[in-house]
Amino acid sequence: MKKALALLLTALLLLSGAALAEEEEGITLRFIRVFNDAAETNFWETVIEDFEAANPGITIEYISAQDQDAVLNTMFAAHMAPDVIGGGVGALPHRASMGQYIPLDDYFAEWEEGSDMIERVLQNGYYDGTLYGLGYSVTPYIFAYRIDLLEEAGLDVPTTWEELKEAALALTVRDDAGNITRSGFCFPMSGSNMVEYDVFVFGNGGRFMDEDMNPTIDTEEALEAFEFLNSFLSEVNIPYNNNEVNPFLTGNAAMTLINNVTLRPILENEEYAGKVGIAFPPTNGSHYTFSGCNMLSISCDSEHPDEAFEFIKFALSEEIVLRRAEMLNVPVVRTSLLEEYNAMDPYNAVRSECVQYGISMPATLWSPQFTQIRNAMLQEVIFGGADPATALADAQAELEEEIEFL
Known part of the structure; x- marks a missing residue:
């Protein structure tokens, strides 16, 4: 693990140098998520490809890590944490309390589709009255x-x-x-x-x-x-x-x-x-x-929080949320998609119900x-x-x- 973290720090230093030329070459957002299983990775690769095509000048660098907490701790210590972090509900209070995640309330208030998030899923992203994450994956x-x-x-x-x-x-x-x-x-x-x-x-x-x-x-x-x-x-x-x-x-x-x-x-x-x-x-x-939940958050080290939230909105768009359900056989997190999702499988209505009435960790x-x-x-x-x-x-x-x- 120590060797892996040392290599990671070296990579981060190289990234910091590359960032100097970013203004001329466009914006690069770095994205890391909890776990690194193949099916989930394949899904995110399609999301990144479509986002980059729809947003010329913005590139998403996808970081894969088996032990996300250890990697993130090292990156935050070096003030080089990724822009967007896909983490579990249990990690959010700790990182939010340390100021490692930025509040999303203002961004969320301006997002016209935000009210479509399933209420129970949305509540998972709050800590001490402030919104720090938006749920993209639920496990009822x-x-x-x-x-x-x-x-x-x-x-x-x-x-x-x-x-x-x-x-x-x-x-x-x-x-x-x-x-x-x-x-x-x-x-x-x-x-x-x-x-x-x-x-x-x-x-x-x-x-x-x-x-x-x-x-x-x-x-x-x-x-x-x-x-x-x-x-x-x-x-x-x-x-x-x-x-x-x-x-x-x-x-x-x-x-x-x-x-x-x-x-x-x-x-x-x-x-x-x-x-x-x-x-x-x-x-x-x-x-x-x-019901467990993984959420998308923006780190305090991000120099491009506006673009980072654009990526989060894209990942939570109707098209992408439905794609996730189809590719990974998981419930949707948007109310408007419940009817279509429930029609995909005889038991999907049960899965949706368990999400809508699912309570996560404190x-x-x-x-x-x-x-x-x-x-x-x-x-x-x-x-x-x-x-x-x-x-x-x-x-x-x-x-x-x-x-x-x-």
């Missing part, structure tokens, strides 16, 4: 189920917690030794960000942050979510790490919570053609789920600490036998203590 958590197995058992698709529990118990299969060979409902025991629990908290009317940006882990809604999961998970679950393969994808689970992108392999597997369905996650009266400086503490609490309660009420109180106290040192 959906409820996936086996159509054939539910039909064989004579069960409807669960829409409530109690229906989920009933179906999970009925669809679980054990061998002669009593070991679960097919999970009725699989739930992770570990992972980097165990938002599956968040789905149940949100679906019960809970939140992890109040209007004043204070943490609210220890709530009645969170306790009820734990009590519900503990009432049946041990009888139906094949635990797994959510960074690895979900048992549902290999046919070893009848139902699960999973993000839209991760589900794609089984939907494209001919063995399961017509056997897999998706729905809004079962709730306990509150119609919300979890937009606060303490979001990383929350993730670690929530993960540990979940493991202790669901798989370690800890008392839920005590674990919630301890997690709340631990996070509040961590916040004091931020």
Whole structure:
């Protein structure tokens, strides 16, 4: 990593020299985004090509980096950060609070198409009342189920917690030794960000942050979510790490919570053609789920913020947003495109609904600490036998203590 960063700094110095001739040669905007997978890269290459064709004199330099945070930290330290940054919702509060992202409120107010952004997606870009990013990519958590197995058992698709529990118990299969060979409902025991629990908290009317940006882990809604999961998970679950393969994808689970992108392999597997369905996650009266979001921001080092926002507007235009949906099989982020997107696939209406009612990570400086503490609490309660009420109180106290040192 140190060698890679050193090479990056060398490249940046060369870029700074090249920038001296920029006035004569036109404007170059540098763009970096989170992750560097091939499909996403291919999509952005088409966007850049079309933007440059429509904007003579502006060139987009696309920077690919596996460890975006480390690369950006180095670039900001050298005051040579890219003009446009495609980053996750969790990184926005930190960089905004350090002044590394510029406010977009004035630009957004003048953008005639801004009101077309899906409200839940738009809200993800705010930190402390100021807009710092515009969502271009959403990853909703959906409820996936086996159509054939539910039909064989004579069960409807669960829409409530109690229906989920009933179906999970009925669809679980054990061998002669009593070991679960097919999970009725699989739930992770570990992972980097165990938002599956968040789905149940949100679906019960809970939140992890109040209007004043204070943490609210220890709530009645969170306790009820734990009590519900503990009432049946041990009888139906094949635990797994959510960074690895979900048992549902290999046919070893009848139902699960999973993000839209991760589900794609089984939907494209001919063995399961017509056997897999998706729905809004079962709730306990509150119609919300979890939805991740990546956003486009402008760095404080940009010498061309006006042109940078033009690129962001282009990337969020109707044509490009719809192209993204077609190329990457992901939901749209503009309200006017929902009808056309929903018509592209029988289940796209479900995906859209999960975005419109999707809640992301707390937009606060303490979001990383929350993730670690929530993960540990979940493991202790669901798989370690800890008392839920005590674990919630301890997690709340631990996070509040961590916040004091931020």
